[in-house]
Amino acid sequence: MIVLVLHIFTPHIEAIKADGATEALINSICIENEDYGFCNKIIHEKLKVPTATIKELTSLIIYTTMDHANDTYIFIDNILREWPVPKETTGLKTCHEVYNRETNSFLEIRFLFSKGEYGRMGEAILSTAKILEDCRGDFLIPPYKEPLIEKKRVMRILITMSAVSGHMIKNEKASLISSVVTAQFFNI
Template sequence: MKFPRCIFFVFVLVFYIFTPHIEAVEADGPTEALINSICVENEDYGFCSKIIHEKLKAPTATLKELTGLIFHTATDQANDTYIFIDNILREWPGPKKKNCLKTCRAVYNRETTSFLEIRFLFSKGEYERMVKIIFSTAKILDRCRTDFLIPPYKDPLIEKKRVMRILITMSAVSGYMVKNGKASLIRSVVIPQIFSY
């Protein structure tokens, strides 16, 4: 059993060494102002800004391009977390934790499906419905408890849930801005709506 794990880690190390690392793109002034408008509403401005800059493909981006980028990132995060939980469930025998994990797996499956629908509505210009679904994703996420340990992981879902929450907030802010045709918001217009929807 140890031998295949060694091979796996060697493979991961080789892949990491030979894969070009993503460097953040320096955004131009108007794009940076849009990023600031999205991230100033977030609980972790620096992390929000970092996520966007790492995904930018060019220095210039419109509000819709940034919003699409955020939606794609949220979909990927939800799907990756679903897979992570599914892999833990295959190894974990404890029934109490197993039920918590199954609930979280269902939550992230629902988040993935919701963000796929959000992206579809965004592409069709159905912004009102899109924003309603974004707001509902915060309530879905709340169903996943993270206050349990699963050896060898330490608090395996706390950081993943924090990242998902940040991405939901980013999605809500940029989606709300697209819906209202404004590239800036008065602080805290959206955030109370997300968590009271």
């Protein structure tokens, strides 16, 4: 009975089935990523309609990336309020600042995107990959094992998704042949 009640009251996120052209765009973005399945899942969960252009997908990705950076910033903020060990506090404060800068950068990226300044947008996305490197993330903070490792991995994936879709818009191409974008971001 309890399981049934939980099932009824738990919100379920159902992925939208994208049409052929939209699915091809999603595949072009995700094939460039370190975790194709995760990339594909994120886009499908956020997709509201079955048909989307590369600009609509890029907008969705930019908003998702900005939300993740902000959520991670708040997560670190909460840990800093509770964590008394100075050794970890220094690293956490560095990561706190990193995710604050990431959030602000993606606010700027969103603005550049809205103005159609795709070249500048691409440069700004490149800078976010470099910002992320400053957060070590392998802290042992009870009750978490390493709370920022997975958040940093997700951020790296979202930045790559932003870079690839932004590159596709800038170059007016619906797909990429090889990892022309990702290699320059994360030394892949």
